[in-house]
Amino acid sequence: MTSKQKRKLTEALFLLPTLLAFVMVIIIPFIYGIYYSFTNWQGTGAATAWVGLDNYKAIFQEPAFLHSFLVTLLFTVLNVISVNVVAFVISLLVTSEIRGRNVYRAGFFVPNLIGGIVLGLVWQFIFSNILPQIGTAIGSKLLSKSLISNKDTVMATMVIVNTWQYAGYIMLIYVASIQGISKSVLEAAEVDGATYWKRITRIQIPLMANAFTISLFLTLTNSFKMYDVNVALTNGGPTAVFMRKPVQASELLALNIYQTAFKYNNMAQGQAKAVIFFVVLTIFSIIQVSYNKSKEIEA
Amino acid sequence: MAKQAVVIERMAGSKPHKGRKIALEIVTLLLFILFMMPFLIVVLNSMRTNAEIINEPVGLPQNVGQLWTNISDVWNNPNFNFLSALKDSVIITVLSLAVISIFSSMAAWVLVRNKTKWSRFLFMMYVAAMVIPFQVVMFPLITWFKTVGDFIHIPLLRSYQGIIFAYLGFGEAMSIFIFHGFIKGVPLELEEAADIDGCSRAGTFFRIVLPLIQPVFVTVLVLNGLWIWNDYLLPLLLLGSSGTIRTIPLAVQGFNGAYVKQWNLIMVSTLLAMLPIIILYLFAQKYIVQGMVDGSIK
Numbered sequence: 001m002t003s004k005q006k007r008k009l010t011e012a013l014f015l016l017p018t019l020l021a022f023v024m025v026i027i028i029p030f031i032y033g034i035y036y037s038f039t040n041w042q043g044t045g046a047a048t049a050w051v052g053l054d055n056y057k058a059i060f061q062e063p064a065f066l067h068s069f070l071v072t073l074l075f076t077v078l079n080v081i082s083v084n085v086v087a088f089v090i091s092l093l094v095t096s097e098i099r100g101r102n103v104y105r106a107g108f109f110v111p112n113l114i115g116g117i118v119l120g121l122v123w124q125f126i127f128s129n130i131l132p133q134i135g136t137a138i139g140s141k142l143l144s145k146s147l148i149s150n151k152d153t154v155m156a157t158m159v160i161v162n163t164w165q166y167a168g169y170i171m172l173i174y175v176a177s178i179q180g181i182s183k184s185v186l187e188a189a190e191v192d193g194a195t196y197w198k199r200i201t202r203i204q205i206p207l208m209a210n211a212f213t214i215s216l217f218l219t220l221t222n223s224f225k226m227y228d229v230n231v232a233l234t235n236g237g238p239t240a241v242f243m244r245k246p247v248q249a250s251e252l253l254a255l256n257i258y259q260t261a262f263k264y265n266n267m268a269q270g271q272a273k274a275v276i277f278f279v280v281l282t283i284f285s286i287i288q289v290s291y292n293k294s295k296e297i298e299a
Numbered sequence: 300m301a302k303q304a305v306v307i308e309r310m311a312g313s314k315p316h317k318g319r320k321i322a323l324e325i326v327t328l329l330l331f332i333l334f335m336m337p338f339l340i341v342v343l344n345s346m347r348t349n350a351e352i353i354n355e356p357v358g359l360p361q362n363v364g365q366l367w368t369n370i371s372d373v374w375n376n377p378n379f380n381f382l383s384a385l386k387d388s389v390i391i392t393v394l395s396l397a398v399i400s401i402f403s404s405m406a407a408w409v410l411v412r413n414k415t416k417w418s419r420f421l422f423m424m425y426v427a428a429m430v431i432p433f434q435v436v437m438f439p440l441i442t443w444f445k446t447v448g449d450f451i452h453i454p455l456l457r458s459y460q461g462i463i464f465a466y467l468g469f470g471e472a473m474s475i476f477i478f479h480g481f482i483k484g485v486p487l488e489l490e491e492a493a494d495i496d497g498c499s500r501a502g503t504f505f506r507i508v509l510p511l512i513q514p515v516f517v518t519v520l521v522l523n524g525l526w527i528w529n530d531y532l533l534p535l536l537l538l539g540s541s542g543t544i545r546t547i548p549l550a551v552q553g554f555n556g557a558y559v560k561q562w563n564l565i566m567v568s569t570l571l572a573m574l575p576i577i578i579l580y581l582f583a584q585k586y587i588v589q590g591m592v593d594g595s596i597k
Contacts, residue, residue, distance in 0.1 A: 014504070024468065025440065030435065043442060098327055099324065105588070107335065112591075113580055117548040118551055134357060214595055225432060228532065232555075278432055
């Protein structure tokens, strides 16, 4: 074997493990997944027949799915706003001249270390036991019952928990960005008589544009894919009425996809929903990439 | 001149600054206490009996010793089996991280140094695959793993090797992307010198390149580590909720479903589930924060 052949062989062997895992775990299941969404696949070895667009037609007439889609969009919008506002405010606080900045930075990030299942359970306890007692004590009608079992407030609980979990992470991105702003710019503005508020809105925020883009898309995809907090906190409940049919008030898409397949044993329709889920996320990504491209040209 | 002006302005403005500083400190402290409240609630309610919690959800523990009673109840509970779950979570996370970081860095290096259309195509494919959500492959993955497992006589469902292989597949695209970006900036001269000295291609990677790209390993390990440690859906699908191998999130959820809301014991189970990662954070805080920030910006 010549040294050139040997080199080629080594390089091929270097690529092999990741390529093998990629094909076996992503590519083949992905192709099967698209194919199954056009069949009556049952998840078992049973024969599958081509049914064309039937699954897609069925899911778009299903109130539970349409409701889930709308609720997921609602959750995504509210959550993106909530996480980013809270994270931005905290990032301003922990980069100001206060004492113990570093302890705060490290502390606010802690909820992000813990998984959604565990956090969801902790908050379920807070919403269904702690808050009702406080609500009763202060005579608040809204708080005296569990916010989770109220169909009008259940989405707010999801946003609160996810904001608590995720804001510390987004805060780190904003802190890194604020630290990248040169001190002399801010000092010059101070000398020129710019108020604290003006320095933030006119100088810091415009200079943090990049961090805002990153954070917005991170929270966008994270919210849209939300699953484990949903399972542990509300498990989709309570029941609500949509298009005159009972639906699950807080069932986000990822949970709806799972339940379709395993609770209602409809693998093919679950798969069709997953394909729609994929298409929406791909659209998000295309918007993100083209947005970033256009900004690169500006810069 | 400008500097002097700043100093003068600072001296002149020191009084309102001080007031603002105190206000900011109070706001931050209150917000921080609010953020830490759920943890306090977990700890306090882990020290109470279920009757205490039902009678009065908001209350302080009567007897701190109750914590040990609760812990031993949960610890030995067959529905939770904390030590076994901890062991499974550690095995799966550590081995997955090992294969993801080694294999992804090897692949990324070859993809950077080989400027052929094939390596460009492969890299583009990995980047494109990052948008594929888990949901769209999860159902076929189960049947496919079953088929392949039966065929090669190595089970891929309900086994360590299956889930670690799956984590490699799901984690490698982003990891290759991160390594790729870093290796592009590593000068080629060192590798050429090693080549001339008769170092093999593999030797060049493991002796020259690997030590140079160490900083980016932190990013890859932290991003993948937090995700794998806390992941619920993939273990649920590949290991099952009642299998012999159970990660911590599976154990917590299983324990929660097994009881009619014994909140004190559920709180202890969440406390135990949180402890390992919080202890790790106390020691490796700098690296974890660094890794998360670098990973998001890349």
